[in-house]
Amino acid sequence: xxxxxxxxxxxxxxxxxxxxxxxxxxxxxxxxxxxxxxxxxxxxxxxxxxxxxxxxxxxxxxxxxxxxxxxxxxxxxxxxxxxxxxxxxxxxxxxxxxxxxxxxxxxxxxxxxxxxxxxxxxxxxxxxxxxxxxxxxxxxxxxxxxxxxxxxxxxxxxxxxxxxxxxxxxxxxxxxxxxxxxxxxxxxxxxxxxxxxxxxxxxxxxxxxxxxxxxxxxxxxxxxxxxxxxxxxxxxxxxxxxxxxxxxxxxxxxxxxxxxxxxxxxxxxxxxxxxxxxxxxxxxxxxxxxxxxxxxxxxxxxxxxxxxxxxxxxxxxxxxxxxxxxxx
Amino acid sequence: xxxxxxxxxxxxxxxxxxxxxxxxxxxxxxxxxxxxxxxxxxxxxxxxxxxxxxxxxxxxxxxxxxxxxxxxxxxxxxxxxxxxxxxxxxxxxxxxxxxxxxxxxxxxxxxxxxxxxxxxxxxxxxxxxxxxxxxx
Amino acid sequence: xxxxxxxxxxxxxxxxxxxxxxxxxxxxxxxxxxxxxxxxxxxxxxxxxxxxxxxxxxxxxxxxxxxxxxxxxxxxxxxxxxxxxxxxxxxxxxxxxxxxxxxxxxxxxxxxxxxxxxxxxxxxxxxxxxxxxxxxxxxxxxxxxxxxxxxxxxxxxxxxxxxxxxxxxxxxxxxxxxxxxxxxxxxxxxxxxxxxxxxxxxxxxxxxxxxxxxxxxxxxxxxxxxxxxxxxxxxxxxxxxxxxxxxxxxxxxxxxxxxxxxxxxxxxxxxxxxxxxxxxxxxxxxxxxxxxxxxxx
Numbered sequence: 001x002x003x004x005x006x007x008x009x010x011x012x013x014x015x016x017x018x019x020x021x022x023x024x025x026x027x028x029x030x031x032x033x034x035x036x037x038x039x040x041x042x043x044x045x046x047x048x049x050x051x052x053x054x055x056x057x058x059x060x061x062x063x064x065x066x067x068x069x070x071x072x073x074x075x076x077x078x079x080x081x082x083x084x085x086x087x088x089x090x091x092x093x094x095x096x097x098x099x100x101x102x103x104x105x106x107x108x109x110x111x112x113x114x115x116x117x118x119x120x121x122x123x124x125x126x127x128x129x130x131x132x133x134x135x136x137x138x139x140x141x142x143x144x145x146x147x148x149x150x151x152x153x154x155x156x157x158x159x160x161x162x163x164x165x166x167x168x169x170x171x172x173x174x175x176x177x178x179x180x181x182x183x184x185x186x187x188x189x190x191x192x193x194x195x196x197x198x199x200x201x202x203x204x205x206x207x208x209x210x211x212x213x214x215x216x217x218x219x220x221x222x223x224x225x226x227x228x229x230x231x232x233x234x235x236x237x238x239x240x241x242x243x244x245x246x247x248x249x250x251x252x253x254x255x256x257x258x259x260x261x262x263x264x265x266x267x268x269x270x271x272x273x274x275x276x277x278x279x280x281x282x283x284x285x286x287x288x289x290x291x292x293x294x295x296x297x298x299x300x301x302x303x304x305x306x307x308x309x310x311x312x313x314x315x316x317x318x319x320x321x322x323x324x325x326x327x328x
Numbered sequence: 329x330x331x332x333x334x335x336x337x338x339x340x341x342x343x344x345x346x347x348x349x350x351x352x353x354x355x356x357x358x359x360x361x362x363x364x365x366x367x368x369x370x371x372x373x374x375x376x377x378x379x380x381x382x383x384x385x386x387x388x389x390x391x392x393x394x395x396x397x398x399x400x401x402x403x404x405x406x407x408x409x410x411x412x413x414x415x416x417x418x419x420x421x422x423x424x425x426x427x428x429x430x431x432x433x434x435x436x437x438x439x440x441x442x443x444x445x446x447x448x449x450x451x452x453x454x455x456x457x458x459x460x461x462x463x464x
Numbered sequence: 465x466x467x468x469x470x471x472x473x474x475x476x477x478x479x480x481x482x483x484x485x486x487x488x489x490x491x492x493x494x495x496x497x498x499x500x501x502x503x504x505x506x507x508x509x510x511x512x513x514x515x516x517x518x519x520x521x522x523x524x525x526x527x528x529x530x531x532x533x534x535x536x537x538x539x540x541x542x543x544x545x546x547x548x549x550x551x552x553x554x555x556x557x558x559x560x561x562x563x564x565x566x567x568x569x570x571x572x573x574x575x576x577x578x579x580x581x582x583x584x585x586x587x588x589x590x591x592x593x594x595x596x597x598x599x600x601x602x603x604x605x606x607x608x609x610x611x612x613x614x615x616x617x618x619x620x621x622x623x624x625x626x627x628x629x630x631x632x633x634x635x636x637x638x639x640x641x642x643x644x645x646x647x648x649x650x651x652x653x654x655x656x657x658x659x660x661x662x663x664x665x666x667x668x669x670x671x672x673x674x675x676x677x678x679x680x681x682x683x684x685x686x687x688x689x690x691x692x693x694x695x696x697x698x699x700x701x702x703x704x705x706x707x708x709x710x711x712x713x714x715x716x717x718x719x720x721x722x723x724x725x726x727x728x729x730x731x732x733x734x735x736x737x738x739x740x741x742x743x744x745x746x747x748x749x750x751x752x753x754x755x756x757x758x759x760x761x
Contacts, residue, residue, distance in 0.1 A: 013566040020559060021552055120550040123520055125567040125605065126540040327522055327536070341658050377636035381629055383499055383661045384640035 014127050014135035022109070026143070033147050036090060037154050043086045044158035050079050051164055061165045077165060084162035090155055091178040094148075095186075101144065102190030102197075102215040107208030109136055110198025129323045137195055137316065144187050152183045170297055171247035173223050180297065185305040190215040192312035196319045218311075222304060229303040232290040240289050247292040253284040260288065332375055332407070333368035339380050347382055351390035359399065359414045370400060370408045467532060469613050469645035470494040470517050473754050474526030476669075477512050486512040488669045490526070491754040494647065494662065496612075499639055501660035501677070502649035503735060509669040510649040511547060514615045517647075518544035531612055540571060543606035544615040549598045549622075553591035557584050557601060564605045577608030580634060595622030603631060607638055614646045620655055632659060653732055664752075665735060672738055675749025677731060683747065684734055687711050687724040700744045701737040712737045714747065 019026065054061075054076045059069035061076060110133075113119040122132045156179050159168055168175055176182065190211075197211035227249045235242070236254060253261040266278035278284075292300065335358050337351050345353075358364040373387040391408050394400045402408045436446045475490040487509040494500055502510050515521045516528050519535030519542070531538040551560055561581060565572045581604035584597055593601065599622050606614055614635075620628045636659055639646055647664075650656050663680055665673035673680055687694070691709035694702065697719070702711035712729055719726050729737070738744055 010569075013569055016566050017563045020563065021554065117546070117548050117550045118552050120520060120544070120546055121552060121563075121605075122567060123539075124518060124542070124544040124546075124550075125564055126571070126609065127567050128536060128539060325522065327520060339658065347658065372640075374637045374640040377640050378633040380658075381632035381636055382658050384636055385499075385661055387640075 011131060011135050011138055014122060014131055015139050017122070018109075018135050018139045025104070025108070029143075029147075033151060036093070036151060039086065040090055040154050040158040043083055044161040047080065047083045047161040050076070050083070051161075080162070080165060084166070087155065087159050087162050088174060090151075090158075091174045094151060094155065094178045094183050095174065097148070097183070098186040098190035098219060099212050099216045100190075101140065101187055102194040103208045103212040105136070105140060105191050105194030106198040106201070106211035107194075107204045109140070110195060111202055111207035112204045114198070114202040115204050123327075129327045130320060133195065133199070133320060133323055137191065140191055141188065144191065145184065148183050148187050152178065152180075155179075167244075169247075170245065170294055171292065173226075176226070176297075176300075177223060180301040181305050182301055185308040186219055189218070189308040189312045192315040192319075193218075196315040196322075199319050199322055222307070226300065226304060227292065229307075230292065230296055230299045232292050232296075235289040235291060236286055238286050240287055242289060242291070245294045246289075247296075249290040249292060251287065251289045253279075253282070254286045254288050255283045256285045257283070331369070332371040333364055333410075335364060335371060337371075337376060337380060339382055348386045348390040348393065351376075351387065352393050355390070355394055356399070356414055359410065364410050366410050366412055368410045369406075370410065372407060467496055468493045468529075469496040469498070470528065470530050470647070471754050472513075472517075472526065472528045475513075475516065475523055475528050476525035477509075477516060477521065478524045485524075485669050487516075487666075490666075490669070490671050492664060492671045492674045492748060492752050493754045494645065494664070495751050496531075496645050497643045498645055498662040499636070499660045500645070500647045500662035500664055501653065501656040502647050502664045502666065503651065503653050503656070504666035505739065506651055508666045510651075510666055511617050513666065514544065514617050514647065514649060515546065518542055518615050520544070538613070540568070540609075541612045542615065543609050543611035543613070545602045545606050545617065545619060547617045547621070549602040551590045551598060551601060551605075554589060556587050556589055557581060557593070558586040560590060560601060561604065561608070564608050568609050571610055572608055573610050574608070576610065576638075577604045580604040580607060580631070596624060596627050599623055600627070600631065603635075607634070610642065612642075612644060614644055616646065616648045618650055619648055620650065628655065635659075653735060657731060663731070665738065667739065668742065670746065671748070672744070672746045673734075673748075674752035675747070676751065679749045680747065681728060681731060681734060683714055683749075684729050685713055685715050685719060686727045686729045686733070687713055687719065688727075689724040692723070698745065701741045 054072070057072065059065060059072045059076075061073055065073040119129075119132065123129055127135075159175070162168055170176065170179070177186070193215050194207075194211045197214065198207045201207035201210060227247065232249045240251075242248070253266070255261065261282065261284065266275050266282070266284065335355070337354050339347055339350055341347075343350070355364065355370070364370075370391065373384045373391075376382070376387045377384045391400065391402065395402060395408070399411060399414070400408050401411050433446060436449070441449070471493045472490050475487055476485060477487045478485045490509075490513065502513065504510050512521070516523055517530055517535055519530075519539055528535065531541055535542070552563070555563065561574075561577055564577060565574065581601055584593070584600060590598070590601070599619065603616075603619065606616070620632070623631065635646060638644055648656055648660070661677055663673060663675065663677040664671060684700070685697075687697075688708065688710050690707055691704045694711055694713055696716045697713040698716060700712045700714060702709060702713075704710075712733065
């Protein structure tokens with residue numbers, strides 16, 4: 001009877017319905033993103049202006065300001081502090097975004113449909129459960145890809161204006177998590193965890209909560225164990241020439257036999273003489289420092305990204321499998 | 329395409345008469361009264377069911393029955409059209425038949441049968457006489 | 465009309481050890497082009513049966529084939545309206561019809577859907593609609609798909625008599641034009657009687673009666689007379705008061721007119737008798753038996 005079979009079932013239809021369904025959320029999110037970009041750009045330009053103004057004046061932030069420069073330097077440092085506070089806030093939002101995305105995908109996007117029965121609308125309008133889930137992943141994926149990339153780029157550019165007087169450290173957790181490809185990886189991860197949670201839990205609030213919790217925990221754990229993802233370099237010597245930009249992983253003392261003593265056993269000594277005695281007692285001849293140089297930025301980023309994407313892919317695969325097992 | 333003749337079917341679900349028979353009877357009645365004339369197109373199955381909410385197969389069954397009795401003919405792609413009138417309208421008012429029936433009824437009454445008895449007896453005989461016609 | 469619209473073999477569904485089996489060992493065949501009344505008491509398994517046929521659930525045991533394939537394969541050709549008439553509450557009526565067109569590319573009939581949803585306020589949000597209006601919209605979506613098979617779970621529940629008559633008429637008209645197979649479930653038989661020519665009576669998770677409603681009724685008789693043995697007929701239900709016995713039986717041969725006064729039961733009487741006598745054996749007419757190839761009728 002019906003020779004009007006569609007050429008190939010595409011995601012276009014279901015994707016457009018997903019967008020229409022969550023119209024308001026998407027508009028608000030878009031608006032906020034735009035506002036954030038504008039705020040960052042404005043702040044960066046204002047920072048540049050403040051720096052220029054100060055540096056073209058007689059005072060300098062280095063060394064003793066002297067009496068006439070005391071207040072100007074103070075004001076300058078306060079302003080720069082406040083402005084970089086804006087960047088920190090933006091960074092914080094970007095770091096929380098994966099948890100928010102995870103909660104949204106788990107709850108309002110997926111679990112709510114399963115809880116209220118509206119999934120039957122799509123599934124009986126010729127959209128198979130698999131395509132339904134695919135559309136619900138594709139739409140946020142595409143939007144996040146664009147949005148998070150732009151936000152990360154703008155933030156990184158803006159942050160370069162916060163380099164004076166306190167230089168931005170690439171390895172600071174707030175900075176590292178919001179540069180390179182990590183924001184994208186974190187957000188995708190949150191999205192995929194959300195999809196699986198929504199599908200398994202099928203009730204809006206519990207799914208939302210569990211998903212946010214799992215995402216937050218996973219990302220926090222990774223943040224704290226990040227330095228272990230790539231082998232560090234080691235610096236040894238009686239005095240260590242730690243340079244600017246090194247990320248200290250572990251430091252300690254070395255015995256003459258090359259054995260490592262973590263912690264600094266002799267640093268609590270009362271006087272210099274005691275310290276030297278302590279060192280002789282423990283046979284400490286030199287010190288070591290495990291560190292990541294700036295050139296380890298990309299390896300660390302990519303390993304963390306790889307782990308997160310693998311976990312995300314596994315979550316999605318399980319989600320589709322669960323769906324197939326439940327439906328005809 | 330010709331428009332369907334304005335015939336409306338009234339289906340009484342509680343009457344005990346099969347739905348398709350009601351349609352057959354009402355069509356014949358329409359022919360008798362001149363509401364339907366040869367050449368008129370009967371309402372399509374779709375039109376009938378939309379108005380009465382009965383099963384379309386019932387309509388098709390009724391139309392097939394009418395076609396079997398030679399009253400209508402189905403023209404492929406065009407519809408079902410009335411072929412001829414119900415022969416003798418005169419038959420219903422045939423004086424000799426009527427007179428005989430009146431005489432018989434008076435005799436039954438005199439024999440002590442009341443109206444219901446007479447009706448029951450008459451319907452019984454009617455059923456058994458026309459039994460053969462309906463069983464095909 | 466060849467082939468079966470739905471064919472179930474040993475179909476069973478359980479929602480978990482505690483809730484028991486919603487359907488058990490269901491086998492039947494629904495030929496295409498029929499308008500089928502799916503009746504039975506509440507909790508008999510009607511909704512589960514429809515959901516399985518629509519591909520929304522995977523059977524716990526047995527199988528169901530729809531339009532010659534699995535329910536998933538037939539998805540574009542089936543329309544299913546569940547009891548809660550699932551619609552997105554935040555969308556407007558117009559948006560919902562738009563979504564129907566988007567989700568059924570190539571097979572959506574805008575006029576068919578508009579014809580039914582026309583009287584609804586197009587800019588009203590679905591959550592503001594009354595039960596009857598939601599039913600209208602859900603049916604509009606179902607008919608807009610131009611399906612070969614419609615599965616409707618208690619479709620007339622929220623409708624007033626006028627709307628019921630109108631929408632039933634539209635459904636019948638659709639069936640007349642497209643030879644659609646329609647399965648409508650209800651626990652009130654009388655609203656379906658005039659339209660349905662096929663019957664599936666489900667009770668306690670099993671199919672107890674299945675087949676053309678005319679044939680099923682014709683297979684039974686109500687016998688009244690002196691109390692005596694009813695063999696060889698199968699007794700569905702019998703009542704004796706004093707010397708008189710009234711029995712609803714399944715005829716296995718001719719009935720002795722001298723011993724019994726014979727009348728034909730109504731469909732409602734038939735179902736009530738079966739409900740009161742759960743041990744009466746199941747009856748499936750030949751066309752309703754699963755697992756056969758039937759040539760064109």
